[in-house]
Amino acid sequence: MVNTPYTIFGALGSGSVPIEAALTLLGQAYVVIEAPTWEGESEQAKVAAVNPLKQIPALVTPAGETITESAAILIWLADNHPDSGLAPGLDSPHRGQFLRWMTYVSAAIYALFWVRDEPARLVGDDPGAQARVKAATADRIHDCWAMMDSQLMPLSRTLGGPYLLGDRITVLDLYVTVISRWGPRRVRFYEAAPGMSEVVRRVDADPRLAAFWAQRFPFFEGWERLGQQA
Ligand SMILES: N[C@@H](CCC(=O)N[C@@H](CS)C(=O)NCC(=O)O)C(=O)O
Structure with missing residues (x-):
């Protein structure tokens, strides 16, 4: 079959x-x-x-x-x-934190792209208002990453592995790695979230994903800054 x-x-x-x-x-x-x-x-x-x-x-x-x-x-x-090992199991002591941060990335950060990608949805054709929405959502994303870094990294450091939740890569690592590549881009993410920055750079460089990244989210000169203000 x-x-x-x-x-x-x-x-x-x-x-x-x-x-x-x-x-x-x-x-x-x-x-x-x-x-x-x-x-x-x-x-x-x-x-x-x-x-x-x-x-x-x-x-x-x-x-x-x-x-x-x-x-x-x-x-x-x-x-x-x-x-x-892509998620802590139901019996893992870290299951709660895993679910917490998966949901947080989705609800607090990814959801903002509905308006960031097309500010006219909320503020119409006014270019000044659209620019303010872009700037305000960029700041909010920065603050959300900073809050996550300060709350998650102590646990991550206690676990002591190369990934956010220990020794094995989880879907949380993949999620944060990709969403943090979007506007306001990695350079601001690195400022906001120095602890998680080490992890996402490791996932960017993971040899198991090298061919995949090249095909589906290619790196190029200056990608970490591109559209930084946008
Ligand atoms: N909450 C959804 C958000 C999905 C989302 O915003 N997708 C974007 C592309 S990355 C999209 O399709 N945007 C078009 C639209 O919202 O009209 C999820 O986490 O999957």
Whole structure:
């Protein structure tokens, strides 16, 4: 019997990338349906059938179930491959902190991109108001990363491993690594979150993901600063 692979509605450099990275580490077959939703209605139409919000990422599992919401997808994938170590298990003393920070990245940080990517959604066509929204959300993202760094790194240091939650890479590492590449970009993230910066640089350089990053979120000269103010 041929196993149906996972199907991901996603796009280069988008919120589907940590999910694709997780599947790469898991060695699971997957196909990506490219749907860069920010490019307009025809791209949104591709994902509308599986996600009425017309957002990526959306995952269709081999059993045919659709899961949306990046944090939920990442946690689900890790939980369904418990030997992978991609999440602390239900019996782990760190499960609560894992769920806390997965949800935090999604709710406090990723959610701001709905307005950052298109400030007119909230403030209309006024360029001055749009610039203020960009600046204010950049500051908020910086502050949220700083708060996470100050709250999570003491535990991380106690655990003493190379990753946020110890010796093994988890989907939290993948999530923070990718979301921190977006505006206001890594240079501000490095200022805000010096502890987590060491970890994301390690994940950027992970040889298991080198070919994947090159394909799905390529590094190039100056990428850490690009659009820093935006
Ligand atoms: N809460 C969602 C947010 C997803 C999201 O904002 N996706 C972006 C691309 S990275 C998108 O599709 N934006 C288009 C839109 O919101 O209209 C998640 O965590 O998956």
